Each structure stands twice: as structure tokens, then as C-alpha cells.
Amino acid sequence: MSIESPYSAEPKASPPLVQRTASSALALLSGGLHACVRALLTLPDQDIASAIELVKVSVYYVLEQPIQLQALRECLQKALGDGPPVTATFIPLPRLNDNQQVVCDAYFLTNRAKMPERVARLEGAPIAETTTARVVDGLRCGELAWCSGQIGLLEQDGTSVTEQTRQTLNKLSRTLELMGLSAAQVVKFNTWRAPPPSQQDYTQAAKLRFDWLSATDAAVTGITVPLSLHEANALIQIEVWAHADTTRQRLYPEDHWHWPSPTPYAQGVSVGRWVFVGGQAALDAGGAVLSPQSYAEQRTITLQYVAAVLKQAGASESDCLARLEYHTSARTSPSREATQVPVVHLAYPNQLIEVDAIAWR
Structure with a gap:
């Protein structure tokens, strides 16, 4: 068992969000989840423990065989026990570093008890049906909200990533609506997708995502997972973060990198x-990968x-509350400043790392 607390060495005064990470080498998924949750919820500082509460957890796990999303949520529900609602996303991977079987990337909110809450539970969604279920489809605390990772499957067309994307986005729209929000208020849009059956299917699915995000300038992260997601033939999973305030600043610095094909x-x-x-x-500005043979150089460029x-938002690295690094390198130097997740490959050939972040100014 290992646990990391990014930013714990020099914590900011009363940060509104705390990221913590735990991992387990236990081969049994249920045992690994229990071990991670126990570590995450055991905080050495009682003052901190009384001030923060879990709101979201991402579970990266080594996939031995397809498993239903409902079973994963029920497993996490048992590990969490009773308590306030949380959102959850499960990401299957072929491997994790150091022979780990489960890595949990968790987010805790400060002063949650003082915030008004709204909970979203979708009818027919892969979640416990009782209103006391702790793992929910959506959770809003004050102005911030989270939607658990959603998948879409059609019985008559289980291989179409286009239709799965359509269903998934519809689920997210309903979840946001139950919390008094809409796609226009999404600030973070995370996608995990298996390789699409065809380039045409991928292009059509991408257009659906573009259209859904047309009313917002959300921060987007897209990761390719070389496996079906949970159930057989599940090809895409999406989770979102949202903020009630629709007044926002679009960030796109000058002399920044661009996607190889036009995107909004x-x-x-x-x-x-x-x-x-x-x-x-x-x-680079044309979408070509820089330093294709060097993980260290790519990491330096990416962090820049x-x-x-x-900087464009008036913030700096010292304002970061959370950072997530996806990498394809078999071995990386451990970081206390980020959760590191190994993947087989990223969006582009020879891309070795992708990093996203959340900051509070």
C-alpha cells in the first residue's frame, strides 16, 4: 500500500480542494479498493480531517476481464460505507506502475458541510437504486459539481462509438439538469475511449462532443484506453466538472501548441x-510532437x-491544487506534485506525456 498527498509539504491556507492518491498491489479488486479507501480516509491531521470531505474519486485499475460498471460502483460503495454522496469514475488499464493493481485519485472539498447540496441519480443507470446509495451520478456542492463517468451502450448497436457517445452525452445532460446546471456550465471534460472501429466513426463521435461543448470553453483531456471499458463493447466514457458561474475566461495563450486538426x-x-x-x-503550433524520443524533454515542455x-489566468504553479500526469514511459520519477498514471499510448504517435491541472488563485 502506498499513499501520496500532493501539495501536503507546503499546503496553502485552507485550500478549497485537496487531492490525495492511494494505491494497492492487492490482486483482488475489491480488496485493493478497500485498502485504498481506508488509506484515503485516514488523515493524520485531525483538524484537516474534520474540515474536508470526499466528493470525487477516480479509480484506475488493472483489467483482468470485462466487468459491469454497476459491479464496480457497488464494490466502491461497500468500501466507502455510510456517509455523504460521492461521484466516481472507473478507468481500466492493462498495467500500473510498481505492480500496483489499483490507484485511486481522490478529491476532497473543504467546508462541504456548510454548502447547499444537490444529488443526481439517473433512472436505469448502473448504480444502486436506493436513495441512500453513497456513489451517485452527480453531486453539486455550492457552485461546484461533478458527474460520475458515464458510458452508453445500445443493445442493437454495441460497436458504434458514435451512438455510444450520443447516449453518454445525453446521460451527462440529464445529470447536470438534475443539479440545476447545463453543458454551458461545464469547466472540465474528461474522456477515456477505446480505439474506434473506424476513423469515420471516430470523426462522427468527435463532432458530437464538439457540438455538446460549443456553449462552453471547458478544459478537455482525452485519453485512449486500449481495452473495452468495463462491459464488453463499451468504447467511451466521459465525466465532467461544472461550475454554476457562466462568466468565464477562455484560456489559449499565444505561441501555444495546437491540435493537428481543427477543434473548438x-x-x-x-x-x-x-x-x-x-x-x-x-x-508545436502545427500539432507535431516535439522531442519524440525523450520523456524528460517532453515533460519539461508540457509543464511549461x-x-x-x-499565467494567462493570473495564476502560477504554486496555486495548483491538483495535477494529473498520464505517461507512456514504463518508469518515471515519482512526483509528490501530481498523480501519475501509466497508459499504453496517448493521442498521437510518440506523445509520451499529457498533463492537466486545477488551480485556485
């Missing part, structure tokens, strides 16, 4: 005191891009 995405968004940085990569997006 921003590099980040600033709303209130929050700054959300989308997945950054070591690409993160800093540039933060």
Missing part, C-alpha cells in the same frame, strides 16, 4: 477563482505549457 477546444478556462487546465502535450495557461 480551449487550453483551459478560468471561472471565479478557479483555473482548469486541459490536457497539455509537447506539440501548463504554466503558460495558468
Whole structure:
């Protein structure tokens, strides 16, 4: 068992959001989840423990065989026990570092008890049906909200990523609506997708995402997972963060990298005191990968891009509350400043790292 608390060495005064990470090498998924949750919820500082509460957890796990999302949520529900609602996303991977089987990336909110809450539970969604279920489809605390990772499957067309994307976005829209929000208020849009059956299918699915995000400048991170997601033939999973304030600043610094093909995405968004940085990569203005053979150089370039997006919003790296690094390198230097997740490959050939971040100015 290992646990990391990014930013714990020099914590900011009363940060509104706390990121903590735990991992387990236990082969049994249920045992690994229990071990991670126990570590995450055991805080050494009682003053901190009494001030923060879990609101979201991302579970990265080594996939041995397809498993239903409902079963995963029920497993996490048992590990969490009774308590206030949380959102959850489960991401299957072929491997994790150091023979780990489960990595939990968790987010805790400060003074949650003082905030008005709204909970969203979708009818027919893969979640416990009782209103006391702790793992929910959506959770809003004050101005911030989270939607659990959603998938879409059609019985008559289980291989179409286009239709799965359509269903998934519809679920997210309903979840946001139950919390008094809409797609226009999304600030962070995270996608995990298996390789699409065809380029045409991928292009059509991407257009659906572009259209859904057309009213917002959300920070976007997209990761390819070389496996079906949970159930067999599940090809895409999406989760979102939202903020009630629709007044926001689109972040796209000059001399920044660009996607190889035109997209409506921003590099980040600033709303209130929050700054959300989308997945950054070591690409140039034409979308070509820089330093394709060097993980260290790509990481340096990528973190410089993160800093540039933060700077445009009037923030700096010292304002970061959370950072997530996806990498394809088999071995990386451990970081106390980020959760590190290994993947087989990223969006572009020879891309070795992608980083996103959340800051509070």
C-alpha cells in the first residue's frame, strides 16, 4: 500500500480542494479498493480531517476481464460505507506502475458541510437504486459539481462509438439538469475511449462532443484506453466538472501548441477563482510532437505549457491544487506534485506525456 498527498509539504491556507492518491498491489479488486479507501480516509491531521470531505474519486485499475460498471460502483460503495454522496469514475488499464493493481485519485472539498447540496441519480443507470446509495451520478456542492463517468451502450448497436457517445452525452445532460446546471456550465471534460472501429466513426463521435461543448470553453483531456471499458463493447466514457458561474475566461495563450486538426477546444478556462487546465502535450503550433524520443524533454515542455495557461489566468504553479500526469514511459520519477498514471499510448504517435491541472488563485 502506498499513499501520496500532493501539495501536503507546503499546503496553502485552507485550500478549497485537496487531492490525495492511494494505491494497492492487492490482486483482488475489491480488496485493493478497500485498502485504498481506508488509506484515503485516514488523515493524520485531525483538524484537516474534520474540515474536508470526499466528493470525487477516480479509480484506475488493472483489467483482468470485462466487468459491469454497476459491479464496480457497488464494490466502491461497500468500501466507502455510510456517509455523504460521492461521484466516481472507473478507468481500466492493462498495467500500473510498481505492480500496483489499483490507484485511486481522490478529491476532497473543504467546508462541504456548510454548502447547499444537490444529488443526481439517473433512472436505469448502473448504480444502486436506493436513495441512500453513497456513489451517485452527480453531486453539486455550492457552485461546484461533478458527474460520475458515464458510458452508453445500445443493445442493437454495441460497436458504434458514435451512438455510444450520443447516449453518454445525453446521460451527462440529464445529470447536470438534475443539479440545476447545463453543458454551458461545464469547466472540465474528461474522456477515456477505446480505439474506434473506424476513423469515420471516430470523426462522427468527435463532432458530437464538439457540438455538446460549443456553449462552453471547458478544459478537455482525452485519453485512449486500449481495452473495452468495463462491459464488453463499451468504447467511451466521459465525466465532467461544472461550475454554476457562466462568466468565464477562455484560456489559449499565444505561441501555444495546437491540435493537428481543427477543434473548438480551449487550453483551459478560468471561472471565479478557479483555473482548469486541459490536457497539455509537447506539440508545436502545427500539432507535431516535439522531442519524440525523450520523456524528460517532453515533460519539461508540457509543464511549461501548463504554466503558460495558468499565467494567462493570473495564476502560477504554486496555486495548483491538483495535477494529473498520464505517461507512456514504463518508469518515471515519482512526483509528490501530481498523480501519475501509466497508459499504453496517448493521442498521437510518440506523445509520451499529457498533463492537466486545477488551480485556485
